[in-house]
Amino acid sequence: MSSLPVVRTVADLRAQVGAWRAGGLSVALVPTMGALHEGHLGLVRRARDLADRVIASVFVNPAQFAPHEDFDRYPRDEAGDAAKLTSAGCHLLYAPSVREMYPEGFATSMAMTGPAEGLCGAFRPQMFGGVALVVSKLFIQAQPDVAVFGEKDYQQLQVVRRFTRDLDIPVHVEGLPTVREADGMALSSRNAYLTPDERGRAVELSRALSDAAAAIAAGGDSAAALDGVRARLAAAGFASIDYVELRDAESLAPVTSAARPARLLAAAWMGRTRLIDNMPVVAAA
Ligand code: PAF
Numbered sequence: 001m002s003s004l005p006v007v008r009t010v011a012d013l014r015a016q017v018g019a020w021r022a023g024g025l026s027v028a029l030v031p032t033m034g035a036l037h038e039g040h041l042g043l044v045r046r047a048r049d050l051a052d053r054v055i056a057s058v059f060v061n062p063a064q065f066a067p068h069e070d071f072d073r074y075p076r077d078e079a080g081d082a083a084k085l086t087s088a089g090c091h092l093l094y095a096p097s098v099r100e101m102y103p104e105g106f107a108t109s110m111a112m113t114g115p116a117e118g119l120c121g122a123f124r125p126q127m128f129g130g131v132a133l134v135v136s137k138l139f140i141q142a143q144p145d146v147a148v149f150g151e152k153d154y155q156q157l158q159v160v161r162r163f164t165r166d167l168d169i170p171v172h173v174e175g176l177p178t179v180r181e182a183d184g185m186a187l188s189s190r191n192a193y194l195t196p197d198e199r200g201r202a203v204e205l206s207r208a209l210s211d212a213a214a215a216i217a218a219g220g221d222s223a224a225a226l227d228g229v230r231a232r233l234a235a236a237g238f239a240s241i242d243y244v245e246l247r248d249a250e251s252l253a254p255v256t257s258a259a260r261p262a263r264l265l266a267a268a269w270m271g272r273t274r275l276i277d278n279m280p281v282v283a284a285a
Contacts, residue, residue, distance in 0.1 A: 004086045006093045010141050013055075013094050017142055025052035029144035029171075031135055034058040035075035035189035036084045039179035043148040044088040046176055050146045056085050057094040057138055059101060063109075064130030075192050094142065101137065109133060115158040115252040119265055120276065123242045131156055132163045139164070139171050147171050152178040152186050154263055154278040158252050178277075184210065186277045193273040202270045204236035205277050213264045213279035222246050222256050233268050242267040242274070246281065258283040 007013045017027055028051035030043045040056075047054040058081055065071035082093055109129055116128035139147065149157045157175045164173050179187045184206040185199070194202060212225040229244045247254060249261040258281045265278040 004082045004090060004093050006082065006095055008094075008096055009100055010096070013092075013141055014143075016092060017055075017144075020053050026146075027051055027142065027144045028054045029138060029142045029147045030054065030056045030090075031138050031147065031149070032056060032058055032081075033060045033074065033189070034081050035077060035192065036081045037179075037187045037189065039150055039152060039187040041084060041088040042179050043150060043176055044085060044090050046174065047146070047148045048089045050148070050174065051144070053091045054089065055092045055094055055142055055144065056081075056090045057096075057142070059094075059096055059134065059138075061101070061130055061134040062098060063102070063133050064127045066124065066126045069124070069126075070190075070193075075189055094138075101134065110136065110163070112159060112163060115155060115162050117252075118254075119155050119243055119245060119247070119252070120267060121155070123267065128156070128159050132159060135160055136163060136167065136169065139169050144171055146174055148174045148176060150178060151175050151278070152188065153276070154265060155252060158250065180206065186275075188275065190273055190275065194270060198270045198273065201236045201238075202273075202275055204232055205238070205266060205268060205270075205275055206279075208232040209264055209266055209277055209279045213281045216246065216262070216264065216281050217258050217283050219257075219283070229264075229266060233266075238268040238270055240269045242269070244268075249280065 020027055028047035030047050032040050044054055060074050062071055085093055110132040111129050112132055121128050161173050164171055183203045185203045186206055208229040212229045215225045216222050226244050230241055233241055244266040247263050249263045255262050262281040263278055264281050267276040
């Protein structure tokens, strides 16, 4: 049994945050959908460096899934998550119900352009409006000083940075580099869907992106590098490729070189599992 305190309502969350604030303590929030792995725990450890108290939220957000997506089969393990959060030094788990987040009569949505356009936004049109809605609610509910997100979902990180600025929400958004397995595969809760054979082949996503990022950073032709990634993914048995694209690292506007810091991003299907990954592309000075 984990001894991590759990709150499930906005009122209880605010009472705890209010008590901390009254004691002069700063607060960090790590928003998650649970099924926690070492990548999430790194976010919690970083949050501990940045604030006196760390809240992790675990909420599988229906608003960011389309009806045909994996909301129902998304892995859920609150007891396991609580034990991992305790070991990483988290102080409070916020695990609201869907009804608490979206009470009867809920009628608000968010729509974004800019960094939400293209990439995953083109293939999962529901996603970033749903992410912006739930993360802005979490920011308003918890009122943290800082919130920590992984670069694994790089487009999501840029979307969160954008709406936080656009809406003047006084939260510092901190991004942390992707945590990877020894062979380079990015950690993801959805890796649990992969068979051992699929997992073996899926590593080609990170390897192909890493090689292409190095080639573009060295001044190589970006179109050829992107084609090279597509060919390697097809050869590794990815069933289909949603996108392989080079974007400006901040605005996510399409670019063709690393004249400014850029990001190479891809999404592809290994069997029934959609995997995403991305790499920084920074030309040597
Ligand atoms: O990255 C995630 O796990 C989710 O998209 C987030 C940020 C917790 C919002 O539901």
